[in-house]
């Protein structure tokens with residue numbers, strides 16, 4: 001961590017309309033303009049905004065995505081103001097988003113990986129500026145489950161009630177990922193979209209990076225509690241949403257984020273969705289394909 005935030009605002013998560021918010025910098029949070037790790041220049045109109053490196057920024061709710069709210073509400077350009085590392089999807093559920101080193105990649109349903117323009121929009125995602133709080137050797141993890149168990153062990157020590165971003169760089173003996181083809185309006189639910197248009201890619205002996213987010217148990221009504229990982233190869237030619245893996249030699253960089261910044265889309269679809277409905281089963285199906 002580069003610094004502790006002056007204020008911890010987790011208890012009062014920032015709820016804001018996505019279109020108007022821009023930076024959402026917290027009063028009292030220090031500016032980050034001196035950081036050499038900065039990626040992506042700020043547009044002139046936001047030059048005076050501060051960046052909050054200790055917040056996990058989220059666009060909309062995963063539960064909204066399960067309802068077929070695939071309309072992009074935040075641009076890739078705006079996303080870059082909130083982080084350099086993260087995961088998500090694109091307008092129309094058009095593939096899996098992997099953000100690494102400030103670049104936004106689309107692992108598309110046809111198996112291609114594409115560098116996305118700042119004008120592309122996203123309906124859901126989580127990003128933060130990855131500041132290493134610690135690293136963990138995850139070499140030899142025999143399965144995704146084993147890897148997550150190891151990460152859970154560290155999170156149990158660091159505090160399970162926080163949000164985390166993790167990046168794992170290395171070699172992978174096996175990497176089973178999926179993506180999906182873009183949906184057309186009227187959008188189906190995510191479960192129906194995946195049933196019809198999900199594609200699987202079983203990679204072997206690849207080098208690359210996994211990017212993941214951990215959400216604490218209490219976040220289960222606006223995201224998936226626990227881990228969610230995407231992957232892209234080192235040559236940025238293959239990738240997707242991780243379903244299983246076998247780790248060769250790899251190191252995890254762990255960033256504990258003490259703040260949470262939620263950008264609600266404010267769309268008609270979002271406003272009319274009943275979020276009292278428990279969508280846990282749909283979220284699990286979308287995340288694990290089980």
Ligand SMILES: [Zn+2]
Nearest residue numbers: 096229230241
């Ligand atoms: Zn995913």
